[in-house]
Amino acid sequence: MASHSLHLGSGTNTSKFTLTEKELVLEQPANKKWPLVRTSLRNVLWAGIDDGNRLQISVLATKKRKSPLSLVHVAGVVPDADIDSAAAFTSSVMHSAYYGLTPRRRLKVIVNPKSGPGKGAKHFRKRVEPIFRAARCHVAVTFTSRARHAQEIAQALPLDDFDAVVVLSGDGSIYEVFNGFAAHADPARAFRMPVTPVPTGSGNGSSNNLLGREAAKDLAMAALNAIKGHPMSIDLVSILQNGKRTISFMTSCLGVMANLDLGTEHLRFMGSQRFVVGFLREVIKHRSYPYRVSIKVAESDKYKMVETLDAVRAHAQAVHGTAASPYNASAAPTSKGLPELKHIGPGADVDGDGWITFAKPVMYVYAGKGPFVSKDLMQFPVSHPDDGLIDVVISERTTRLAMIKGMDGSERGEQYWMDIQHYFKAYAYRVEPLAPKGYLSIDGEAYPHETFEAEVHQGLGTFLSMYGHYMNDFSLPPDRK
Numbered sequence: 001m002a003s004h005s006l007h008l009g010s011g012t013n014t015s016k017f018t019l020t021e022k023e024l025v026l027e028q029p030a031n032k033k034w035p036l037v038r039t040s041l042r043n044v045l046w047a048g049i050d051d052g053n054r055l056q057i058s059v060l061a062t063k064k065r066k067s068p069l070s071l072v073h074v075a076g077v078v079p080d081a082d083i084d085s086a087a088a089f090t091s092s093v094m095h096s097a098y099y100g101l102t103p104r105r106r107l108k109v110i111v112n113p114k115s116g117p118g119k120g121a122k123h124f125r126k127r128v129e130p131i132f133r134a135a136r137c138h139v140a141v142t143f144t145s146r147a148r149h150a151q152e153i154a155q156a157l158p159l160d161d162f163d164a165v166v167v168l169s170g171d172g173s174i175y176e177v178f179n180g181f182a183a184h185a186d187p188a189r190a191f192r193m194p195v196t197p198v199p200t201g202s203g204n205g206s207s208n209n210l211l212g213r214e215a216a217k218d219l220a221m222a223a224l225n226a227i228k229g230h231p232m233s234i235d236l237v238s239i240l241q242n243g244k245r246t247i248s249f250m251t252s253c254l255g256v257m258a259n260l261d262l263g264t265e266h267l268r269f270m271g272s273q274r275f276v277v278g279f280l281r282e283v284i285k286h287r288s289y290p291y292r293v294s295i296k297v298a299e300s301d302k303y304k305m306v307e308t309l310d311a312v313r314a315h316a317q318a319v320h321g322t323a324a325s326p327y328n329a330s331a332a333p334t335s336k337g338l339p340e341l342k343h344i345g346p347g348a349d350v351d352g353d354g355w356i357t358f359a360k361p362v363m364y365v366y367a368g369k370g371p372f373v374s375k376d377l378m379q380f381p382v383s384h385p386d387d388g389l390i391d392v393v394i395s396e397r398t399t400r401l402a403m404i405k406g407m408d409g410s411e412r413g414e415q416y417w418m419d420i421q422h423y424f425k426a427y428a429y430r431v432e433p434l435a436p437k438g439y440l441s442i443d444g445e446a447y448p449h450e451t452f453e454a455e456v457h458q459g460l461g462t463f464l465s466m467y468g469h470y471m472n473d474f475s476l477p478p479d480r481k
């Protein structure tokens with residue numbers, strides 16, 4: 001029987017626990033630090049009775065609305081007379097807190113101790129692991145000891161043993177995990193294993209996309225997503241270069257934006273500030289870069305892309321975590337191996353129907369899935385997780401002053417409206433560098449600065465999300481609403 005309140009003790013020190021439709025309220029007058037906790041059911045990690053009579057409740061909660069989530073434990077011996085009511089109450093709490101989810105997830109945790117400012121291991125031990133333990137998750141952790149280690153782990157991952165892969169890193173290690181899945185004995189099934197980032201790198205674009213810019217500052221929110229997020233299908237992108245096929249989940253860039261990523265590796269200790277320093281260096285150099293870019297275009301009207309944003313998200317949110325979600329609707333994968341390439345590869349005709357070509361010196365070419373590429377740059381404000389399209393931006397050269405001004409508001413995606421930014425939604429694209437020197441960065445990895453092709457695979461990969469869509473605010477300018 002559902003039970004919605006529990007009183008333990010007597011007199012002024014009576015502890016009262018109340019379960020409402022949306023919240024768990026813990027009133028403990030004797031608890032000096034947390035006499036009153038009111039937290040959303042999403043933040044409830046565990047409630048139960050251990051050893052026959054020990055009440056255990058663990059939640060994440062804040063004292064002030066904007067402060068980071070703290071881990072709060074309630075523990076105490078339940079008198080014999082109250083054990084049945086305590087058991088009924090905790091079971092109601094667990095039922096409500098994990099509605100549509102399975103508690104005690106089995107998590108494969110990969111920690112890159114070298115990512116960003118190098119605090120991944122410390123953050124795991126101090127902030128993340130205690131939350132997983134409080135939620136009674138089964139945690140199998142590996143600290144990566146070298147580049148490509150995350151890829152090896154993903155490639156050999158026993159898929160039946162885990163419910164999700166948690167990656168404490170920046171975006172580079174997530175790239176490795178998806179490429180490990182591509183090389184797995186059963187890639188189609190491997191790609192349905194949910195991956196979820198905990199941001200300890202420099203850019204952390206994927207965490208910003210899944211949690212939102214503010215929430216991504218709080219490692220507890222990322223840990224909570226690993227426990228409470230539902231699988232969300234995401235598009236992955238095949239990159240073909242010199243006959244080699246790799247998988248990208250996030251961005252490809254050339255020109256200024258590649259220089260400020262790959263050209264600032266030595267400034268890793270600065271965290272995300274390294275990208276600002278890199279950008280200022282590019283402003284001083286003020287160069288343009290020649291490419292031939294061919295795009296199989298699905299949409300090129302910036303206003304239309306923004307107009308559909310809210311409706312697409314509302315639908316995604318409504319079906320997220322239900323049988324109708326794209327993740328469940330596609331059911332178990334039927335084909336083994338990677339999807340066939342339809343638009344690129346030998347015999348592809350980039351001058352054919354639906355393709356456009358752009359060939360002149362530009363400031364940068366940037367293609368990506370997910371709005372944020374770092375916390376300070378919302379490069380693709382109208383990106384959707386699984387629309388089957390990649391957003392491609394070609395930015396023409398502009399004055400130094402306009403480059404600096406373009407930085408202002410970039411965390412809100414305001415550069416999107418600049419006339420020099422040509423924005424496309426694409427099924428596939430191809431870039432041919434017309435000058436030998438330069439950088440090509442794919443998900444932050446250095447690739448040869450040579451011709452490559454890219455094609456999107458709708459819903460191939462899986463993230464965990466508590467929302468069903470990316471978490472960025474973006475809308476039409478006031479004069480067009």
Ligand SMILES: Nc1ncnc2c1ncn2[C@@H]1O[C@H](COP(=O)(O)OP(=O)(O)OP(=O)(O)O)[C@@H](O)[C@H]1O
Nearest residue numbers: 115116144145146147169170171172201202203204
């Ligand atoms: N123990 C290690 N020693 C050296 N390099 C490692 C180790 N473990 C992982 N790596 C490499 O570190 C690289 C960068 O990691 P990651 O992307 O996680 O951090 P980041 O580059 O700081 O963040 P972001 O991608 O968000 O900018 C990865 O490509 C991975 O191969």
